Amino acid sequence: MTTRDLGLVALMAAVIVALGAVPAIPLAAGVPITLQSMGVMLAALILGPRRAAAAVSVVIALVALGLPVLAGGRGGLAVFAGPTAGFLFGWVPAAFVTGFLAMVLEATEKSTLVRTAQLTLAAIVGGIVVLYVCGIPWLAFVVEIGLAKAFMASLPFVPGDLAKAIVAAVVTVKVRQAVAIERK
Amino acid sequence: MSDTNPERAGGATGVDPRALAQTIVFSGVTVVRDGRTALDRVSIGFEEARIGIVGLNGSGKSTLLKCIIGLVKPSAGSVSVDGRDAVGEARAIRRATGFLFQDPDNQIVFPVVGEDLGFGLKNHGYSRAETADRVEAALTRLAIRHLASRRIHELSGGEKQLVALAGVLALAPKTVLFDEPTAHLDLKNRNRLRDVLQALPEQAIVVSHDLELVADFPRVVMIEAGRIVRDGPADEVLDHYREANR
Amino acid sequence: MIASLARPGSSPLHRLAAAPKLAGLAITATALFFVDDPRLLATAFALGLTVARSTGAHFAEIGRDLAGAAMALAVLGLADWLLVDGATALAVVLRLGAIALLAHAVTMTTTTAELFEVLERLFGPAERLGLIDAGRAALTLTLAIRFVPLIVEEAQAIREAQAARGLDGSVLALAVPLLVRVIVRSEAVADAIDARGFPPERAATAPPRPPAIRPEIEADTP
Known part of the structure; x- marks a missing residue:
């Protein structure tokens, strides 16, 4: 990691925290969403696999340090033993996979629409599929409800996460039009 | 901020800036960044205690400054400081040459003032005790000892700029490079920084839009589109600069 | 902080x-x-x-x-x-x-400082396994803590500016400028970190140090 990577990782971690601190913004359908989980997708789509995984690891470390950095001012060690801890630790593989797919899928010469679609796909596979694969078994284990029921319990969150994946892809395309940044 | 005594703050008494000045030489330096030529075959030497650099936005002033400590690598040509190559021996050069960035928020890396001042010293291998001594001395020198345990986030823009400068001076550099040091300051803090700068025993190379800041310098250089177009005493060069950009 | x-x-x-x-x-x-x-x-x-x-x-x-x-x-x-x-x-x-x-x-x-020390101790073994560079990891954490309030403020400022322009509540209007500014800022931050001598040199190779200029001493000099 160069110093420049270090700076990007630290500041992107700060952005993920900041997005948890700004009040929820209503999406098109009028449903308010917290922006923090979208911050994880954005970090991955913009920075690429390694730096994004590092950035979300920094956020997790800040939680462990007792700082209220998660959405709604949550933080501290209690989060790690809670029922949703799997979704928190899942950020690391989710960010890595999202960033990796973004790196291999997106090529610059394609149309904006195609690139947005590809980045959305990357965010869905990494930010939803991989994340849920990490979060659901932990939920099933600590709440003792079994995988199937834990899966059902997580389904209501999917539409919101799909919307975030699309918005994250659109934002990423616009950001990368404004500043050149290589994924790694 | 009203307790400033510029003479004491700068600590210049009895110190001859020329004793510290380094010789900085640009030989045919061209810098191309993102397809734009930022510097175009620049050859110039600096050895005066005070050098001002003026020019419009995007003329290459900041790039010139960053080349001196190897933050920007020339596409062609070379820069040397007291005979050391700016790219190959960047570490040794950075030890003796401090850099004050335009936005102090980007320069301060630790959340608390005292911790931040120690950052450069630790990087250059100073012991814990020596770091504490030098941090103390730098805070005293700029009359900001009362800020030592404050959080950066609670400081004003002017205080942040002084903290950033203290972090630079703690290393006892021979030269300090200033990149638009007053751009983020209000009038009062700008005047304070000017007083500190005037009293500084170190060699200073100052890039600025604030022409008053360099008005009494023995040498001012004007840059236009990556080239040196004027080089001489402040009044002469600044008159030309004002005339050319009327 | x-x-x-x-x-x-x-x-x-x-x-x-x-x-x-x-x-x-x-x-x-x-x-x-x-x-x-x-x-x-x-x-x-x-x-x-x-x-x-x-x-x-x-x-x-x-x-x-x-x-x-x-x-x-x-x-x-x-x-x-x-x-x-x-x-x-x-x-x-x-x-x-x-x-x-x-x-x-x-x-x-x-305190955060105590927990940070424990974390730093865990960095040691992780470094020996080749997983991380302990010095860089610690600096990255510190930097994140330093910049959180700044970026939270920046996010709030952008939201207020957008609200003034009638773009209240648009995710795009917040996220795009915020991220562009952060990427540009991170370059300046990295430059500043390099300029201040990071990464630390090994003690063995440290060249002789220039003497500190002490205000007390200077004040005594006529």
């Missing part, structure tokens, strides 16, 4: 070093997953309450800190009751509640 959830105090837990507290928490939490007897779990929960209260924090404060966790736990308990049975629901709520209380007791009595 972000305010830590830790509270100053002089309770026994405050006086205990961070490492044993963390180890104790990890062992207790793991052990509780092997306990199913509701009476034992109820005892653990009561113990959690006692330990949390022993830090000097009032139940109202603890409740405020853990409100989010408590709500999630209530929803899950309810789901457990409906989907599985009442006994399981009770066991799950008591177990997770006890762990949350104990974990929060550690958080409340350990």
Whole structure:
């Protein structure tokens, strides 16, 4: 990691925290969403696999340090033993996979629409599929409800996460039009 | 901020800036960044205690400054400081040459003032005790000892700029490079920084839009589109600069 | 800097070093997953309450800190009751509640600096395994803590500016400028870190140091 990577990782971690601190913004359908989980997708789509995984690891470390950095001012060690801890630790593989797919899928010469679609796909596979694969078994284990029921319990969150994946892809395309940044 | 005594703050008494000045030489330096030529075959030497650099936005002033400590690598040509190559021996050069960035928020890396001042010293291998001594001395020198345990986030823009400068001076550099040091300051803090700068025993190379800041310098250089177009005493060069950009 | 959830105090837990507290928490939490007897779990929960209260924090404060966790736990308990049975629901709520209380007791009595030291000690073995560079990892964490308030402020400023232009509540109008500014700023931050001599040199190769200029000495010089 160069110093420049270090700076990007630290500041992107700060952005993920900041997005948890700004009040929820209503999406098109009028449903308010917290922006923090979208911050994880954005970090991955913009920075690429390694730096994004590092950035979300920094956020997790800040939680462990007792700082209220998660959405709604949550933080501290209690989060790690809670029922949703799997979704928190899942950020690391989710960010890595999202960033990796973004790196291999997106090529610059394609149309904006195609690139947005590809980045959305990357965010869905990494930010939803991989994340849920990490979060659901932990939920099933600590709440003792079994995988199937834990899966059902997580389904209501999917539409919101799909919307975030699309918005994250659109934002990423616009950001990368404004500043050149290589994924790694 | 009203307790400033510029003479004491700068600590210049009895110190001859020329004793510290380094010789900085640009030989045919061209810098191309993102397809734009930022510097175009620049050859110039600096050895005066005070050098001002003026020019419009995007003329290459900041790039010139960053080349001196190897933050920007020339596409062609070379820069040397007291005979050391700016790219190959960047570490040794950075030890003796401090850099004050335009936005102090980007320069301060630790959340608390005292911790931040120690950052450069630790990087250059100073012991814990020596770091504490030098941090103390730098805070005293700029009359900001009362800020030592404050959080950066609670400081004003002017205080942040002084903290950033203290972090630079703690290393006892021979030269300090200033990149638009007053751009983020209000009038009062700008005047304070000017007083500190005037009293500084170190060699200073100052890039600025604030022409008053360099008005009494023995040498001012004007840059236009990556080239040196004027080089001489402040009044002469600044008159030309004002005339050319009327 | 972000305010830590830790509270100053002089309770026994405050006086205990961070490492044993963390180890104790990890062992207790793991052990509780092997306990199913509701009476034992109820005892653990009561113990959690006692330990949390022993830090000097009032139940109202603890409740405020853990409100989010408590709500999630209530929803899950309810789901457990409906989907599985009442006994399981009770066991799950008591177990997770006890762990949350104990974990929060550690958080409340350990400063960020103490926890940071533990983390730095963990960096050592991770570095030997080639996973990370300890110095860089520590700097990255510090930098994130330093920049959180700045970027939160920047995000709020952008939202206010957008609201003034009638773009209230647009995610794009917030995220795009915020990210562009952060990327540009990170370059300047990296330059500044390099200019200040990072990464640290090895002590053995350090060249002789220039003398410090001391104001007291200068003041004596005519």
